[in-house]
Amino acid sequence: MKQVLTKSTEETRELARQFACSLKHGDCVALIGSLGSGKTEFTRGITDVFNCTEQLTSPTFTILNIYNGSRSGETFTIHHFDWYRLNSPEELYNIGFEEYLYGNGVSVIEWADKFPDLVPKTAKRIELHRSTESERLITFAQSFPLR
Numbered sequence: 001m002k003q004v005l006t007k008s009t010e011e012t013r014e015l016a017r018q019f020a021c022s023l024k025h026g027d028c029v030a031l032i033g034s035l036g037s038g039k040t041e042f043t044r045g046i047t048d049v050f051n052c053t054e055q056l057t058s059p060t061f062t063i064l065n066i067y068n069g070s071r072s073g074e075t076f077t078i079h080h081f082d083w084y085r086l087n088s089p090e091e092l093y094n095i096g097f098e099e100y101l102y103g104n105g106v107s108v109i110e111w112a113d114k115f116p117d118l119v120p121k122t123a124k125r126i127e128l129h130r131s132t133e134s135e136r137l138i139t140f141a142q143s144f145p146l147r
Contacts, residue, residue, distance in 0.1 A: 002140045005131065012038045012136050016045025019140070025076070025104045028120045030112035033128035038136045039110040042128060043080055046108060050076045063095060077105035083114040092118060
């Protein structure tokens with residue numbers, strides 16, 4: 001387990017960029033944290049590394065946004081889930097979420113703790129906590145190399 005305290009939105013995004021360098025096809029990132037803890041900013045840092053040109057928005061109302069990008073000349077698809085407003089797992093099954101989570105893209109799930117049994121066992125789990133207005137304590141369940 002590794003903990004990092006970021007002191008600004010940009011530091012949170014930079015930490016996410018460093019983390020994203022370790023991601024590969026088929027990976028899943030499970031983000032856990034309350035409202036305002038930095039989950040969407042962390043996801044923005046991930047999409048920065050994959051050179052996604054679409055503006056990342058929180059998919060709260062759509063459940064899933066898909067971004068196309070590339071890293072080092074290799075194409076990637078980022079599946080950005082937000083489970084906040086979901087009431088039951090059936091809503092995920094209705095959109096065929098398993099095809100995304102277990103496919104070749106990189107999946108990022110905000111509010112992954114809402115349906116923990118649906119999160120792949122191999123997911124990289126990250127907890128974000130708002131310490132102050134600008135500081136976030138970010139805990140990685142698995143270690144990864146930081147630059």
